[in-house]
Amino acid sequence: MNALFVICGLGIISLIAEIANFRKWLISIIVLGLLGAAALVVADWNTAVAYYHDMLVFDNFSLAFTGLIIGSSLLWFWTASDFFEALFHKTDKSALILFAIAGGVLMTSFNNMAMLFLGIEILSISLYVLAGSRKEDLGSNEAAFKYFLMGSFATGFLLFGITLVYGATGTFQINTIANYVLTHAGELPSFFYAGALLMLIGLAFKISAVPFHFWAPDVYEGSPTAVTGFMSTVVKIAAIASFFKIFATCFSTIAPVWYTILLVIMVLTLVIANITAVYQNSVKRMLAYSSVGHVGYILLAFLADHKESDGTIFFYLAAYAVSSLAAFGALILVGGKEENTLVERFNGLFKRNPIVAVGLTIALLSLAGIPPLPGFFGKYLVFAMAINNGMIPYVIVAIVTSLIGVYYYFRVIIAMYFKDAVAEPLKVSTSKEVLIVVLILITLALGIFPDFLIQLL
Amino acid sequence: MLTVFLIFFPLLISVLLLVLKPAHAKVWALAASIIELAASLFVAYSFDKNGGLQYFVNVPWIDSLGLSFYVAIDGISLLLVLLTTVLVPFIILSSFGHQYEKPSTFYGLILMMQMALVGVFTARDGLLFYLFWEAALIPIYFICLIWGGAERGRITLKFFIYTLAGSLFMLVALVYLYFLTPGEHTFNIYALYDAGAALGPYPQALIFWAMFVAFAIKMPVFPFHTWQPDTYTNAPTQGTMLLSGIMLKMGIYGVIRWLLPLVPLGVKEWGLTAVIISVIGIIYASCIAIVQKDLKRLIAYSSIAHVGLISAGIFTLSETGIQGAMIQMISHGILVVALFFIVDIIQRRTQTSELIKLGGIRNAAPIFTTVFIIVMLGSVALPSTSGFVGEFLLINSLVQYKFALGIVAGLTIILGAVYMLRSFQQSMSGEANAITATFTDLTGHEKLVLYPIVLMIIVIGVYPAPLLDISESAVKNIVEIYSNYSASVK
Numbered sequence: 001m002n003a004l005f006v007i008c009g010l011g012i013i014s015l016i017a018e019i020a021n022f023r024k025w026l027i028s029i030i031v032l033g034l035l036g037a038a039a040l041v042v043a044d045w046n047t048a049v050a051y052y053h054d055m056l057v058f059d060n061f062s063l064a065f066t067g068l069i070i071g072s073s074l075l076w077f078w079t080a081s082d083f084f085e086a087l088f089h090k091t092d093k094s095a096l097i098l099f100a101i102a103g104g105v106l107m108t109s110f111n112n113m114a115m116l117f118l119g120i121e122i123l124s125i126s127l128y129v130l131a132g133s134r135k136e137d138l139g140s141n142e143a144a145f146k147y148f149l150m151g152s153f154a155t156g157f158l159l160f161g162i163t164l165v166y167g168a169t170g171t172f173q174i175n176t177i178a179n180y181v182l183t184h185a186g187e188l189p190s191f192f193y194a195g196a197l198l199m200l201i202g203l204a205f206k207i208s209a210v211p212f213h214f215w216a217p218d219v220y221e222g223s224p225t226a227v228t229g230f231m232s233t234v235v236k237i238a239a240i241a242s243f244f245k246i247f248a249t250c251f252s253t254i255a256p257v258w259y260t261i262l263l264v265i266m267v268l269t270l271v272i273a274n275i276t277a278v279y280q281n282s283v284k285r286m287l288a289y290s291s292v293g294h295v296g297y298i299l300l301a302f303l304a305d306h307k308e309s310d311g312t313i314f315f316y317l318a319a320y321a322v323s324s325l326a327a328f329g330a331l332i333l334v335g336g337k338e339e340n341t342l343v344e345r346f347n348g349l350f351k352r353n354p355i356v357a358v359g360l361t362i363a364l365l366s367l368a369g370i371p372p373l374p375g376f377f378g379k380y381l382v383f384a385m386a387i388n389n390g391m392i393p394y395v396i397v398a399i400v401t402s403l404i405g406v407y408y409y410f411r412v413i414i415a416m417y418f419k420d421a422v423a424e425p426l427k428v429s430t431s432k433e434v435l436i437v438v439l440i441l442i443t444l445a446l447g448i449f450p451d452f453l454i455q456l457l
Numbered sequence: 458m459l460t461v462f463l464i465f466f467p468l469l470i471s472v473l474l475l476v477l478k479p480a481h482a483k484v485w486a487l488a489a490s491i492i493e494l495a496a497s498l499f500v501a502y503s504f505d506k507n508g509g510l511q512y513f514v515n516v517p518w519i520d521s522l523g524l525s526f527y528v529a530i531d532g533i534s535l536l537l538v539l540l541t542t543v544l545v546p547f548i549i550l551s552s553f554g555h556q557y558e559k560p561s562t563f564y565g566l567i568l569m570m571q572m573a574l575v576g577v578f579t580a581r582d583g584l585l586f587y588l589f590w591e592a593a594l595i596p597i598y599f600i601c602l603i604w605g606g607a608e609r610g611r612i613t614l615k616f617f618i619y620t621l622a623g624s625l626f627m628l629v630a631l632v633y634l635y636f637l638t639p640g641e642h643t644f645n646i647y648a649l650y651d652a653g654a655a656l657g658p659y660p661q662a663l664i665f666w667a668m669f670v671a672f673a674i675k676m677p678v679f680p681f682h683t684w685q686p687d688t689y690t691n692a693p694t695q696g697t698m699l700l701s702g703i704m705l706k707m708g709i710y711g712v713i714r715w716l717l718p719l720v721p722l723g724v725k726e727w728g729l730t731a732v733i734i735s736v737i738g739i740i741y742a743s744c745i746a747i748v749q750k751d752l753k754r755l756i757a758y759s760s761i762a763h764v765g766l767i768s769a770g771i772f773t774l775s776e777t778g779i780q781g782a783m784i785q786m787i788s789h790g791i792l793v794v795a796l797f798f799i800v801d802i803i804q805r806r807t808q809t810s811e812l813i814k815l816g817g818i819r820n821a822a823p824i825f826t827t828v829f830i831i832v833m834l835g836s837v838a839l840p841s842t843s844g845f846v847g848e849f850l851l852i853n854s855l856v857q858y859k860f861a862l863g864i865v866a867g868l869t870i871i872l873g874a875v876y877m878l879r880s881f882q883q884s885m886s887g888e889a890n891a892i893t894a895t896f897t898d899l900t901g902h903e904k905l906v907l908y909p910i911v912l913m914i915i916v917i918g919v920y921p922a923p924l925l926d927i928s929e930s931a932v933k934n935i936v937e938i939y940s941n942y943s944a945s946v947k
Contacts, residue, residue, distance in 0.1 A: 371591045418610045
């Protein structure tokens with residue numbers, strides 16, 4: 001909870017910075033503040049305190065995901081520092097990002113459907129603006145508009161679902177709903193199930209699972225690369241945490257109702273996202289589809305054993321976030337001012353700048369699930385969980401799609417090492433070189449000692 | 458602890474080379490590989506051939522996955538570790554005639570590869586085995602991708618996806634068995650053996666195929682070989698040597714250690730099929746080798762034929778067959794490295810490896826020709842060369858297993874003689890042309906590589922007993938585990 005206060009406070013400080021004229025120090029203040037928030041999360045560990053009449057609960061699940069969101073945000077601020085270089089609206093952007101983070105924290109810690117809704121809205125509205133933050137660029141405008149339309153549409157579904165569930169159970173508290181469902185099995189009105197399914201659809205939009213993913217590639221492509229990086233890591237973590245929380249508590253007992261639907265969604269997500277990614281020439285779009293594809297693996301773990309899958313999902317997301325941030329960081333460096341980076345831009349990168357090339361290679365290998373990188377252990381945990389629960393046919397589907405994944409990730413790797421360089425050596429600042437080394441070290445540490453994170457939940 | 462040293466010393470040097478990028482990377486790499494060789498020779502010297510598992514280390518690594526760092530050396534492991542540590546210095550030395558771009562990365566990757574190979578041959582934990590197995594794939598992929606031939610982008614990706622696909626199914630099989638181990642689940646090899654043997658015939662058959670495909674792709678056995686000829690021809694010579702000399706043995710080792718005792722019923726049921734597939738592969742690859750126009754491709758196909766024989770011998774499940782496979786792995790590793798080095802020498806001097814453009818080298822380079830003859834005779838399994846011992850044992854085991862299959866597999870000797878002698882004749886004898894007339898004979902580092910190899914070919918051929926002794930008790934052990942399980946089912 002204290003972390004949430006700090007994050008909101010930082011957002012307000014960002015807004016004041018414009019008036020009080022300390023823009024220069026802003027990023028440093030934010031980074032220090034986020035570090036402080038992370039420390040507060042650690043201090044709150046194992047306390048499980050409820051706030052505001054049980055509307056928010058910071059149990060270990062929430063704290064772990066909050067910590068992950070804050071950690072990813074810190075790394076994100078480092079990778080995206082150029083995004084704040086622009087003279088104007090620097091403070092607006094950082095304020096929006098911070099409010100989005102606050103929304104994300106709400107989405108992991110809600111105990112009440114109203115709080116979930118508020119969290120999603122705080123996060124989404126900030127993102128609608130950020131997606132369109134390259135005002136002069138048509139693609140960015142399109143992204144913002146599309147994201148807004150699709151996002152509000154999905155929120156409509158979600159809200160309708162919440163209302164129906166409320167109508168059936170008479171409460172917004174997720175624990176009370178879970179109890180009510182348990183004790184009134186068989187006498188629930190049919191619109192309760194409709195409500196649950198509407199919420200499933202609304203949240204499937206937010207986690208961009210197929211077939212509710214159509215907004216994702218266009219929005220990811222049109223938004224500034226830095227914002228795309230933020231969407232595919234921090235936002236994804238928050239969305240999946242809220243999805244998990246709703247369906248593993250409220251609707252756990254009515255699993256037979258949504259199980260088959262989610263199974264179809266999972267298979268479609270794995271197959272369609274990964275196959276479509278193969279045909280993308282823009283690396284950003286490819287990463288967008290790959291991030292949709294990763295949702296499929298998370299859903300596989302969730303379906304295997306939805307109550308016990310939190311540790312697996314947490315580790316998977318942590319591994320994914322680190323690698324994804326590294327990939328987007330490299331994309332920002334290689335793309336430069338150009339927003340739509342084709343695979344050809346990566347030609348000969350190993351000769352143009354070996355450090356960036358090696359950093360990106362490790363990130364892509366991890367995303368592809370090659371051992372001993374964390375992406376492998378993430379996939380391994382998912383597969384092991386699914387095998388243990390008798391889902392071997394689905395594991396085979398997932399294996400085939402991850403082989404397809406290898407194909408498109410390796411297209412970039414092949415371009416970096418095999419194709420001849422088309423441009424001058426790529427110069428990057430020392431700060432970015434340090435960042436790449438830090439990301440490589442985090443990746444390797446997560447790969448060699450994954451136990452700490454796996455056993456957290 | 459020596460096992461840990463053997464695994465991590467190359468990794469340490471590799472990381473140093475990759476990060477520090479020192480000048481004279483090749484000298485550092487060579488020195489490191491020689492230290493590694495010395496360490497492994499010490500292990501061989503102090504190894505008690507009847508002592509079972511030795512030099513073992515077993516520490517928990519990732520508890521929540523049931524993964525322990527459990528490595529140990531027995532006779533089978535020792536032979537393959539020795540093969541690795543003997544060949545890597547030669548492979549590094551053989552590169553001294555090349556000027557590779559970014560040499561520290563190149564040699565760093567070779568040493569990283571060595572780490573993974575030694576790891577594969579010593580791991581006694583299923584998941585650890587898998588990790589090393591995959592870890593071997595990364596360096597060789599980049600060696601082929603960065604320094605390979607013109608078509609390397611597409612070909613290396615095919616190679617990568619092919620082998621990764623196989624090993625992921627192996628992973629599924631291992632994880633499935635992991636969850637069948639009693640109590641706190643573990644990947645310990647002996648627990649997996651018990652879990653596998655306790656299964657019924659149908660799941661065992663499924664596991665058999667999941668594992669077999671992974672190993673068959675790596676070896677490669679017909680019909681899983683389609684990645685191999687392209688990859689061998691497009692990889693840089695040192696990459697080809699690593700692939701054919703050592704990495705291929707991972708597949709064979711996998712069958713011996715991780716398939717036969719793991720699912721005895723599955724092996725019993727499908728062993729004959731595996732033998733038949735392997736024998737078909739022998740004939741098929743030999744016939745293709747006969748019509749090859751390119752020397753490097755010819756050797757690639759000949760390698761498929763040799764591996765087919767080894768695989769067939771193993772699936773006879775007899776001590777003779779597996780012992781033959783062990784000695785043949787050593788012999789094939791040495792021979793194929795020498796053959797690819799010979800091709801490399803020809804290619805560097807004449808800029809081609811097409812047989813039709815060669816010829817008449819014999820007159821210009823007598824020493825080179827002599828070496829080629831000896832290596833070639835070893836490869837066609839002439840008595841008193843290393844190739845003979847293994848092929849004799851393997852064909853012997855096949856004849857005892859199914860007479861007809863033994864006879865068909867025996868054709869490999871005749872077909873092998875046809876394509877090897879033909880390639881020798883076309884490249885070495887005949888009229889010299891403008892390029893081959895000025896062929897220089899072997900020089901400094903080339904002699905350093907080829908002379909010891911020739912010596913090894915002859916010594917192993919004349920006196921193979923010490924090598925056979927090393928692996929004897931371990932092989933007996935494997936055969937025993939297998940026959941105990943399959944007998945208890947009856």
